[in-house]
Amino acid sequence: MSEKPTTQQGASAATLGTSEKFSAYFRNHQMVAVESLAKLLATPASSLLTWLVIAIALTLPGALYMAVNNLQQLSGHFEASGQMTVFLAADIREADSNALRLRVASLEQVNKVVYVSPEQALEEFTQYGGISEALSFLDENPLPAVLLVEPPLGIDKEELSVLVAQIQSFKHVDSVQVDMAWVERLLALLALAQRLVAVVGVLLALAIVLVVGNTIRLSIAARTEEIRVIKLVGGTNAYVRRPFLYSGFWYGAIGGILAWLMLGLCWILLQGPVSDIAELYGADFYLQPLPFEPTCWLILSASLLGLIGSWWSVQRHLVAIEP
Structure with a gap:
């Protein structure tokens, strides 16, 4: 009966000893971490100088990542818009134009259709310097009527191709233009980036690994005698x-x-x-x-990377120092 308290007391002491060991271990790490920062x-x-070298080395890929990330958002915005320009036949009547506009607007994959008459297109062109003078020499308006078709956001290329083919098959449609080639080029450049x-x-x-490794090597070389004394009194390589x-x-x-x-x-x-540049191009884009x-x-x-560089340098040079 009297042995049980002794056993429990011994177990408690053993547990306390393990707890104290872990506590001392973490306190030692905390102390070494603070002292290392204080020495730096x-x-x-x-x-x-070392911090700036590391910072500059990290800033370059970080800036490239920021640029690619912003360009991805910009390309996604234009890719999702995918506006189409439908050029109508030159001899189409106004009633047929309205009927065609209503037919295109009734399609499931169309959000909005805007009709631009030849007169409206000519008025827009005359706003550009030099073009108005050239158009004044023509006997008649050379510009056709146009339908500006806006598909839903996020439409994929396959659905867009089907929509283009469907509109192209309508009567009085001369051609359909979807200017997505530059977006595809931008996406290819983004993949390369x-x-x-x-x-x-x-x-x-x-x-960075080499820079930190070389810096730690110089630090080890400057403390060679101190390391020998520590090893002489029983300090381990880990310590x-x-x-x-x-x-x-x-x-x-x-x-x-x-x-x-x-x-x-x-x-x-x-x-x-x-x-400012995005605003000049009419884009709602912010860096x-x-x-x-x-x-x-x-x-x-x-x-x-700093840990890897220091570990590599320590493993190479510390083992060569003996008391």
Whole structure:
């Protein structure tokens, strides 16, 4: 009967010992992380230089990603519009034009139809300098009547092709024009730009690993005697490695934050001019900043690259230092 309390007390002591070990382990990591950051801040010139190199290396693929993301939104807007121009026969009567407009408007895949008479088209053309003088030499109006057909938003290419063929088959329709070729070219360029972002990102990621690795190598070389003393008194490689790993983490994390700030500055400087250009072309488009999720990935990736660079450098140079 008297042995049970002793056993429970021993188990409690063992549990407490394990809890204290974990607590001490995390406290040590916290202390090393803070001390590593303090050492970097104690040498602001060299640390800032490394942070700026990392930030610039991350800003380039980040800016390319922002550009591709905004162009995707812009191309999606135009691709979804897909307005068609239906040119009517030159000898069509006004009654036939109205009947054709009503017939096209009754189609399921048509949202809106606007009829432009030859006189209205001529009036619009005369507003352009030089064209009005050329038209004045003609005996009659050469412009045909036109139907501006607006399909629903989000219509795919197959449905649009069927709609074009259906309207083309109507009587008094001369031709149907859908100017989507430039959108397809833009989409092809966007696919190329996405591949370019990936390639540039990988190359600059390798550059960041090398920059952090070289910086940590110099730090190890400057603390060689200190490392020998620590190993002499029983310090393990894991214990010696820890502050260098945290230094690499801080290099990457702060470099990523600086890259995000640079991208934000670029967005602020370019937002106004881009909106002005879009307004001149009659487009409701605003330059979008880097979204929240890619921002988190940017900083997280930078931190991970810093860790990889420091780990690679420590593994190469730390084992060679013996007491």
